[in-house]
Amino acid sequence: MTSEDHVDVLIVGAGPAGMMMATWMARCGIKTRIVDKRGTKIFNGQADGLQCRTLEIFDSFGFADRAWLESNHMLEICFWNPDSTGKIARSGRIPDTIPGISRFQQVVLNQGRIERFFLDMIDRESPIRVERGVLPTELKFDESKAEDTSPDAYPITVKLRHLSEEEATPKQVATSANGMSASDGLFRSNLAADDTADLIKAAELNAKANTVETVHAKYMLGADGAHSWVRRELGFALEGESTDYIWGVLDIVPITDFPDIRMRCAIHSAESGSVMVIPRENKLVRLYIQITTTEKSADGSGRADRSKINPEVILQAANKIMAPYTLSYRTLDWWTAYQIGQRVGTHFSAKERIFLAGDAVHTHSPKAGQGMNVSMQDTFNLGWKIASVLKGTADRSILKTYEVERSSIAHDLIKFDHKFSRLFSGRPAKDVMDEEGISLDEFKEAFAKGNMFASGIAVNYGASQIVAKAPEASTNGANGVNGASKPVQSQQELATEVKVGMRMPSFKVLNQSDARPWHFQQRLPSNGTWRVAIFAGDLSLPGRREELDALAASLAKPKSFLKRFTPSTGRYDSVIEVLTVHSAHRTDYTVLDFPEVLRPFHEVDGWDYNKIFVDDESYHEGHGDAYKNYGIDPAKGAVIVIRPDQYVSYVGPVADYDSLDRFFSGFMIEQK
């Protein structure tokens, strides 16, 4: 039996990277299938940390609140080191998230719940359904069609085989620890109620078992993990190294006299290795425990003998490190062990038709809580680009920015992880003369610096067609390469804290029409839309009103970029949304005082009351001081172009309509 199907996008792998891609496709209305060879989603264990930036992204899709509510919030990191007698003692504290960098702080929640949020969103907003127990077996890629954007060009052909339930179920290793059995893998009894349906579906796999179908796709994503089948089919490799450090991981409800067990702790013992404590939701604590005593495998691979590692061995190691404190448990939720390896893929795409993301292009140690975040951010970067190309609003050339932007992040991640792992696995220095040991100061400093990286906020994309900044800091080529006669130049000094290439920071502004405070990012939901944010300045100051009116007049012209690139069938804000933020007194204006193009009329909905904002005092949530925090002078104002993924493309003067037009002309496609 063979059937045929045609899709715009085929996603292989329904982990966080694949789910994020499917979420973009759901939001943008792209015909998509997503398959995973596993029979059920995961329910516990696995990755757990969520960066500030990841929560901002979740919020842009409308489910950060669920993660925020269910997760454990991490506030403080405590450092424990040997004191002068060699016993561990608390030697310092720092905030886990650098205060002020985001409206969210780093939290911890198991991957199963995170996948649930994605699934619910996809379910609600689209017909896309994750197909489990489906294995791709054959990939054909007709490279000659890579640049063919005609509607019936499907360069990719994949054969999918539907597995039986047994085939789709990974082998479960039953473990007995402290008299309880626990899983090291997928299955658990304490499922959240809304996962029941998944288990029922798993049992239904057999109905389709062993059928094969042929899927023709325009684009494809391989988000199928470190052993990526897609990557191997393309003949791409991961490059990097393994280390000797071996770590065990326990997710337990701890019974302990260690006083900081609900803090994130970095514990270095004098001679017995290190423990990292990550407090989690539902009373759980994750412990990363350095295993210093395990034998190597007999196969000569240099890898640890996994059969010698079990929860009891890991717990014993923890007790040795944490002595004189003791640690035990009655509840073991999940456990694993791993050897640190850091690798990055040689290619992130084949001809910008087949893309790789997540563990398929970068692997590293889990301790810093980066993997799942960087993986999701890979496809958060990619999804809107593919969607806009498929919708015919953007040129295919923007797809090149995926590899440029994300491989640079992957390499930064590996560097960070390498340094972090070395510091963490190393022996603490006995004194200042102990050069082989890691000094506490060195460790704390690295941790503090690492925190900025680990927040996800530090990401800074280089100059390109869609990032209008001087190319000095990067080799990505200048923007404006596609048709514009000279590159568009940002004037960073007009908004000193809104860095071109970085994500738009968020401060509270008030809706002009109803005085409600919003974090500015809340007005930038992920729906595939570009934003032109007009920071008009203080309209009571000389020239501000005139410049705003002039810009509005240009935008209102039939040939403005706003009109040219918006399909006649689309709403006025479907491709580019104009948002205005002024800084005069709210009560001196009403929304109807602003030019019509800034708050357009819709024949059914009336005037649009959600486009004009003001930087002023709120009744209940203080003053966002947005202009001050963005580094914008109310006497000058600024225009900021924000990508559909909230990264800043351009900062320029309110008076400069032409640069805006040239910027969008560099990659957007004129509509009929």
Added chain:
Amino acid sequence: MTSEDHVDVLIVGAGPAGMMMATWMARCGIKTRIVDKRGTKIFNGQADGLQCRTLEIFDSFGFADRAWLESNHMLEICFWNPDSTGKIARSGRIPDTIPGISRFQQVVLNQGRIERFFLDMIDRESPIRVERGVLPTELKFDESKAEDTSPDAYPITVKLRHLSEEEATPKQVATSANGMSASDGLFRSNLAADDTADLIKAAELNAKANTVETVHAKYMLGADGAHSWVRRELGFALEGESTDYIWGVLDIVPITDFPDIRMRCAIHSAESGSVMVIPRENKLVRLYIQITTTEKSADGSGRADRSKINPEVILQAANKIMAPYTLSYRTLDWWTAYQIGQRVGTHFSAKERIFLAGDAVHTHSPKAGQGMNVSMQDTFNLGWKIASVLKGTADRSILKTYEVERSSIAHDLIKFDHKFSRLFSGRPAKDVMDEEGISLDEFKEAFAKGNMFASGIAVNYGASQIVAKAPEASTNGANGVNGASKPVQSQQELATEVKVGMRMPSFKVLNQSDARPWHFQQRLPSNGTWRVAIFAGDLSLPGRREELDALAASLAKPKSFLKRFTPSTGRYDSVIEVLTVHSAHRTDYTVLDFPEVLRPFHEVDGWDYNKIFVDDESYHEGHGDAYKNYGIDPAKGAVIVIRPDQYVSYVGPVADYDSLDRFFSGFMIEQK
């Protein structure tokens, strides 16, 4: 066909009051049935305003976040009055919610969504399911068994008839307005996705149609609306008056040049009546429009002729009042018209076995957004009391406090509504000599005062067994009547801003174990548990540590009230939870520095890390200044007893264990 059933609680009516009752029963694990004669829940229109206090209550059940996200937030009230030329002009603005009184502000959301949140919670946490299309036809109440608390005493017998779909479906009045049809009742096409199941269920009614069953109940609630069948069966009446004011209500997506349409507005025209504007979710705006031209009904009842009122008539009236601004719409979501009537029930219960709540005991005008809130708060007051009596932890005598506490609120509500309606329906004064007209100052002042009442925060229960304050301000009788030799006296001066009889205010404190900031109310979830909050003071000051240790030692004794009133099968915090909030520096202590009874040990879960809090600076959310805001001196401290519904029972010194013991002994039942 007749079947028999036995339940602890039978709820008649699945509107907000009935749902709140069912929610308590779900949370407390009480065997309950809830029936409603209507075939489906409501989907739009109806009541819409949610008070600050109602959101606090929703939060205590875990779903305030849903209401907060979906609702429209009301921030500002604008007053529009005739200017010197007689045209309406904005004459003032005030905040809609008084800043600082709650962590929530008043919001607006349709009743259908609110009922959805209740249903989801009940569904998730209990086997209770709302049974629709079920009509009670016969009530027998054996008063001789009213005081019988033996397990097999069921004083109430009710016959229930299952209706057919047709019988359960209220007649829908099809209305054509502006070329669109709109409903004035229950049915709508734009249902939220999660309501589909309800419609399917409605269609299944016929399977059980016309079967009759007999239900034996220990307690019963009549939350069956203004025409309450339960009230009529008991022979109780509503007393009060109707007025001549007639109001039309339109829920529309407005198309208008009125600039404040997204603000709550009170518009008084010179001669044409008044309009109240309530901006809502999904672009909707509700308008309450005074109808000054409608004829009386021919039946001589003095009531308006409803057949003469339709959306076009109401819209015309609005346009007359709002001139020179114009108002129209393409989307009409719901409409109605009503005549103001204010009535309160003569009795709130029959022998504290059958209770009435919501519209069944108080009706009034909807404009102030109070009805649904007060109704839900009726059963929020009642639910935990019945649950604790059924569980055998509290004496039946506490049930008398329901009528005492809630009838006083109902009368306050009527007074408020009467004044508010008169002011709102009256003609604005032309000048200071116009004594019949309502002056703008009078109106603004009444509005500002009304805002405190309308927040729900002003509720102040009188002295009783469970409110240990001097009885002067009330005639409810002193506490301690049930067995205690002398009434327990609060020392209000120890916590000047924690008023005995009012709800516990909320400020942020940090969890000692992980530095996470929590609003104190978040640590008071509605689960039926009493709280003893020990504000231990600054432990570094003289005497503080000693007093805390002494209190802890008393609590730890086998005969302490904490142990005596907790069943041996229950967890240490199942009846009374002890929370400690100190005000020394967080980093000078760990949770393990506190006496064990304050952070008890559980053999599976280890130490309890969620009982000790500290009033200190947080990393990301500022300093809650809880001691300062509660009016507690860190050099003295205070102990506060908080009821399961977050109302304050008692304020006293840390050193006074005996008063605590006497307080609980006044109504709690010693366990074996």
